[in-house]
Amino acid sequence: MPACDFTRRDLLRWTALAAAAGPLALASPARAAEADRGRPGDVLPVNLELVTLAEDHAVITWYTGLPGTDDGLGRMQPAPADGEIIYGTHPSRLNRVARGISSNTAYHYVELTGLEPGQTYYYQARSRGRAASPTPFTLISGNAVGTSPYGLDTEVGPFSFTTPQPPPGKYLFSIVLCNDLHMGETQAGLVGGQPQYIGITQELGLPPYPEVMLQALVEDVRRHKPSYLLAAGDISAEAVPSDLSRAGQLLDGFGDYGTDYFVTRGNHDRAHTGDPYSTCRVGQWQGNDCFHDGFFSRNKLTYFSRDLSGLHVIGLDTYDKPGNGGDAGALSADQLAWFRADLAKHAEQPTLVFGHHPLVMQDSAFPITAGSSLQADQATTILNDYAKTPGVFLHHAGHTHRNKRTVSPIAPNVTQMEVAAVKEYPGGYSLLRLYTGGYALNFYKSRSELARRWSERSRQEIMGYWPQFALGASVADRNMMAKHDLSHLKRPNNHPEHP
The missing domain is CATH 3.60.21.10 (Metallo-dependent phosphatases)
Structure with a gap:
């Protein structure tokens, strides 16, 4: 928890702010996306995150669930599926493919390797042909999926990141x-x-x-x-x-x-x-x-x-x-x-x-x-x-x-x-x-x-x-x-x- 000392008074103050923050439903953050994009029985990829970004590799994760379901925590029930990322150096030419460390999972983890330092890449994560949507930020100004806002207005990308240069020296x-x-x-x-x-x-x-x-x-x-x-x-x-x-x-x-x-x-x-x-x-x-x-x-x-x-x-x-x-x-x-x-x-x-x-x-x-x-x-x-x-x-x-x-x-x-x-x-x-x-x-x-x-x-x-x-x-x-x-x-x- 935040600093391990989040008190009742703090929570009440924060809950009031969250309620006023807008579109993210308190009971279930994924519910709005599920209603817009999914039908019962579909597999819906959500919670896309660019976790790691180094000069020559990147790690990207997401989750696939069943729309219209609830696991009791306000989350879609997990739905195993394939996972891949298509990416490239131009948004209209995503001509490379990377697949996850698990071939059939709800918990997708894909590492892109062999990247060039200082290069801008565009990518889209997919499961069963459907593009994954980013982790939504409504309480903060932020970006879970890239180093630029490219693609955020579409919800499904492609999104963009630029690799850093390596530290100098040996x-x-x-x-x-x-x-x-x-x-x-x-x-x-x-x-x-x-x-x-x-x-x-x-x-x-x-x-x-x-x-x-x-x-x-x-x-x-x-x-x-x-x-x-x-x-x-x-x-x-x-x-x-x-x-x-x-x-x-x-x-x-x-x-x-x-x-x-x-x-x-x-x-x-x-x-x-x-x-x-x-x-x-x-x-x-x-x-x-x-x-x-x-x-x-x-x-x-x-x-x-x-x-x-x-x-x-x-x-x-x-x-x-x-x-x-x-x-x-x-x-x-x-x-x-x-x-x-x-x-x-x-x-x-x-x-x-x-x-x-x-x-x-x-x-x-x-x-x-x-x-x-x-x-x-x-x-x-x-x-x-x-x-x-x-x-x-x-x-x-x-x-x-x-x-x-x-x-x-x-x-x-x-x-x-x-x-x-x-x-x-x-x-x-x-x-x-x-x-x-x-x-x-x-x-x-x-x-x-x-x-x-x-x-x-x-x-x-x-x-x-x-x-x-x-x-x-x-x-x-x-x-x-x-x-x-x-x-x-x-x-x-x-x-x-x-x-």
């Missing part, structure tokens, strides 16, 4: 950025205790969705051959020891903790009280701290810095404080002093910072509350320090469960990247690719059939409006390239030359 290595695993959670989308806004649960007979999504991620990222993985908090739903242990077991499929992958604490991982936590160490601020036991048992501190192949990585504990998890994140006075000193000590070294709460939160379709980000005075202090630390180029955060790129005028050379949750729609991770002259960030949805199935089901959170918050208002909120001097980084041992 490829070095890549890092997976992810967050909000919520291991142990059983309902997604619960809002302020309001029963009329139902939580989305996993389908009967299928594995728990946090496990489905994390396992798919770990299996998926292997194709990129990344060197490291950073998980920025909310590893668990409520810091139950067995859930923390299960998250660790699945992450171990990537590599060794503390060498290949690293985690930080989120507000859901805070110290708790009660019998499930009684065997864990006494928390510094409250209750019993099972997260500390699970991931930092050999260390006194829950924050750290490491040098990874020449890259300075700083992991922050952004809930280093007492609280119930719904308030603003904060660093303890000791941690903030350590962080500032560490930045100053490595001022010129290429540096990546990751932690659960974003420094700031902007441009949300939903209400922005104090709990949406880090404590304001600390965020200002950190941004001022970033302005004096030329090596810092990226701050990765989770917590908001959305894809959003922010650049502050205080520290314009630092990209602040919020990455969508692993555990629900759009369900995936960002890949950071480092080159000697810059870097690229690209978001990927997890690809397994079960992951795509849950992701599409969980997009119905917040009465189906969830994609307008979580996907990212523009392609640039989930895919970007920037120049930065990274020439002093080293390629890890036994790492391939290309991602």
Whole structure:
């Protein structure tokens, strides 16, 4: 949920805005399109999204359902069908074809490969000969399907995107950025205790969705051959020891903790009280701290810095404080002093910072509350320090469960990247690719059939409006390239030359 602290008062304010927003019916976002374009028994392709856009490839997804049906969540019942994308460099010559990773599915995932950097392409997605319509944006100004508005007035395209240039220089290595695993959670989308806004649960007979999504991620990222993985908090739903242990077991499929992958604490991982936590160490601020036991048992501190192949990585504990998890994140006075000193000590070294709460939160379709980000005075202090630390180029955060790129005028050379949750729609991770002259960030949805199935089901959170918050208002909120001097980084041992 938005910052995990979306309250009843916030919801009432937002619902009033949504009701006034226009054509998207509250009960079912796809209903208008179904009525216009479908007949009972037809297969209707909807929810088209350009998810990933890199210099040489793109990933496009959509859903096929049966018009006139309802799965109980306000969504068409799934209808397996074929899926293909026809595309080309001119809208009247779509002379190339790409097909999905599954040949007969309701959850379509097609990757276009061999694209040319800086080239404009036009495309149309089809199932059973019918063109797919984009995910509708009614609460926000945005574009789910392209880097230009081309084709949006037709609803079925063709749509258009222009591939970026690759980062300058020689490829070095890549890092997976992810967050909000919520291991142990059983309902997604619960809002302020309001029963009329139902939580989305996993389908009967299928594995728990946090496990489905994390396992798919770990299996998926292997194709990129990344060197490291950073998980920025909310590893668990409520810091139950067995859930923390299960998250660790699945992450171990990537590599060794503390060498290949690293985690930080989120507000859901805070110290708790009660019998499930009684065997864990006494928390510094409250209750019993099972997260500390699970991931930092050999260390006194829950924050750290490491040098990874020449890259300075700083992991922050952004809930280093007492609280119930719904308030603003904060660093303890000791941690903030350590962080500032560490930045100053490595001022010129290429540096990546990751932690659960974003420094700031902007441009949300939903209400922005104090709990949406880090404590304001600390965020200002950190941004001022970033302005004096030329090596810092990226701050990765989770917590908001959305894809959003922010650049502050205080520290314009630092990209602040919020990455969508692993555990629900759009369900995936960002890949950071480092080159000697810059870097690229690209978001990927997890690809397994079960992951795509849950992701599409969980997009119905917040009465189906969830994609307008979580996907990212523009392609640039989930895919970007920037120049930065990274020439002093080293390629890890036994790492391939290309991602």
